[in-house]
Structure formats: structure tokens, C-alpha cells
Amino acid sequence: MRVIIEPDYAAMSKWAANYVADRIIAANPTPEKPFKLGCPTGSSPLGLYKELIEMNRAGKISFQNVITFNMDEYVNLPEDHPESYHSFMWNNFFSHIDIKPENVHILNGNAPDLVAECENYERMILDAGGIDLFMGGIGPDGHLAFNEPGSSLTSRTRIKTLTTDTIHANSRFFEGNLDLVPKQALTVGIGTVMDAKEVLLVCNGHNKARALKHCIDGNVSHKWTSSMLQMHPHSIVVCDEAACDELTVGTYKYYLDKERGNL
Ligand code: GLP
Numbered sequence: 501m502r503v504i505i506e507p508d509y510a511a512m513s514k515w516a517a518n519y520v521a522d523r524i525i526a527a528n529p530t531p532e533k534p535f536k537l538g539c540p541t542g543s544s545p546l547g548l549y550k551e552l553i554e555m556n557r558a559g560k561i562s563f564q565n566v567i568t569f570n571m572d573e574y575v576n577l578p579e580d581h582p583e584s585y586h587s588f589m590w591n592n593f594f595s596h597i598d599i600k601p602e603n604v605h606i607l608n609g610n611a612p613d614l615v616a617e618c619e620n621y622e623r624m625i626l627d628a629g630g631i632d633l634f635m636g637g638i639g640p641d642g643h644l645a646f647n648e649p650g651s652s653l654t655s656r657t658r659i660k661t662l663t664t665d666t667i668h669a670n671s672r673f674f675e676g677n678l679d680l681v682p683k684q685a686l687t688v689g690i691g692t693v694m695d696a697k698e699v700l701l702v703c704n705g706h707n708k709a710r711a712l713k714h715c716i717d718g719n720v721s722h723k724w725t726s727s728m729l730q731m732h733p734h735s736i737v738v739c740d741e742a743a744c745d746e747l748t749v750g751t752y753k754y755y756l757d758k759e760r761g762n763l
Contacts, residue, residue, distance in 0.1 A: 503755040504738040512740045513547025521561045529565035538634030541588045553596040563599040570606040571645035574682035583673045607686040618657040634696035641665045642711040642724030646687035649723045655689030698734040709745035
């Protein structure tokens with residue numbers, strides 16, 4: 501696992517966006533050999549998406565040969581609801597870049613058969629040749645996508661019931677009303693994310709400090725599902741200073757020194 505510590509949210513977002521752009525450019529994608537990008541929602545990746553949009557506008561990268569697979573979607577929330585992850589992705593990213601709509605994949609939380617929807621999503625990822633780079637955030641309880649504490653670390657795409665913590669955290673998008681927050685979601689599994697060639701997480705703010713500690717400084721545990729990335733051969737966590745508040749001094753210094761070339 502590589503850990504990048506940046507001074508603030510803006511620098512974290514810029515570092516992550518430059519990394520994603522470099523990977524897409526290096527892959528030199530074509531219609532026959534597209535780049536497969538995993539996409540998260542949440543406030544954490546907003547800056548990263550803004551940077552990618554800017555680079556696309558400036559002609560530095562193109563998404564014409566990029567295929568995306570989103571991490572998750574609420575169950576039973578209309579697709580055109582302003583807080584659906586479909587809306588989030590089109591409003592904050594896809595509508596602003598040159599991606600082909602047919603190359604965008606987002607789970608359908610209103611599918612008549614949710615189990616079949618999840619199985620089909622896994623099949624589509626496989627048929628596309630797997631995900632090259634899965635971007636992600638971390639929930640305050642350490643969840644990755646909607647893999648809540650207690651999720652199997654080998655899980656695949658499936659229906660997940662949200663924890664009370666997550667319902668509280670996400671109620672800020674639903675007028676602060678817990679009753680309006682969907683109680684279930686479809687989510688890629690930890691196993692699905694682990695199959696990606698690379699995984700890049702962004703994590704910012706003091707309210708993520710405990711999650712970051714467990715993700716990079718704790719044991720691999722199904723109680724903090726993002727900690728599974730310790731087992732991934734190419735995982736990167738990019739964070740800001742505030743998210744480091746609960747790391748041990750030794751861990752914090754090690755990662756800073758490593759990136760500065762002092763080690
Ligand atoms: C949701 C998403 C996660 C995301 C998390 C954190 O629960 N399913 O993928 O990482 O929120 O969101 P935020 O970045 O807004 O803190």
C-alpha cells in the first residue's frame with residue numbers, strides 16, 4: 501500500500517486527478533482496448549472529479565475510450581432523484597466530460613430482480629476485461645463503496661443493508677431526515693474492488709481520521725472493510741493532513757519521508 505499525505509483537500513484532489521490522468525494516458529486506450537475506470541460517489545471525490553473535468557476541457561485527457569463502472573447505488577430511489585448516485589455522477593462528472601453514455605455503467609437499484617442485476621454487473625465487469633483503476637472514498641465507519649462493517653472481505657456485487665451510522669452520515673443529503681434515507685443499496689463487493697489492477701482511495705478531513713487509522717494502520721478486518729486494501733498489490737490512499745490525526749507518529753512520518761525520498 502502506498503500512502504500519499506497532502507497538506508489539504510485541494511492538493512489531495514490534484515494529486516489523485518493527476519495520477520488517474522497519467523494512468524489513462526499511459527494506457528493509450530482505443531475503442532478495442534478501452535481503459536476501465538471504477539467510480540465512487542460522495543463528497544470526497546468531488547475535487548478529484550473537478551480536476552479531471554478541467555483536464556478534459558483543456559484537452560489533456562480524453563474519456564472517449566474510457567468505460568466506467570460505478571461502485572454502488574441506493575435501492576428503490578428513483579434514478580432521477582437528485583440524491584441518486586445516477587444523478588450524482590451525471591451532475592458532477594459525466595455531463596462535463598467527453599465520455600460516451602453507453603460506456604457508463606451504474607447499478608440499477610430499481611431493477612425488478614436485484615440479485616440478477618448484481619450478477620449481471622459482475623459479468624459486465626468480467627466481459628470488459630476487469631477494472632484497470634478503481635477510485636474510491638472511505639465512509640466514516642471505514643466502509644468502501646457500501647461494504648459496511650461486517651461485510652465479507654471476499655464479497656461480490658450484492659444487496660447491502662446500510663448501518664445506522666451510514667444512514668445518519670448520509671441523512672445530510674436527505675434534509676437531515678433519517679426516514680428519507682434509503683435503507684439498502686446495491687454495491688460492488690470488496691472482492692470486486694480487490695480484482696481491479698489498481699485501487700486509489702481519497703480520504704480527507706478529521707471526521708475520517710479514525711477510518712484512515714483502521715484502513716492503513718490497523719489490522720485487516722471486516723469491521724473496517726477498506727483495510728482489505730492492505731492486501732492489494734497496487735493500492736494507493738491519498739489523504740490530507742486532517743485525516744492523519746489518529747495515525748501513529750511513526751506511520752505518519754514513514755509515509756511522508758518515503759514520498760519525499762528521505763527513505
Ligand atoms: C457513501 C458511499 C461511499 C463513500 C462514502 C463517504 O456511503 N457509498 O462510497 O465513500 O459515502 O462519503 P463522503 O466522501 O461524502 O464522506
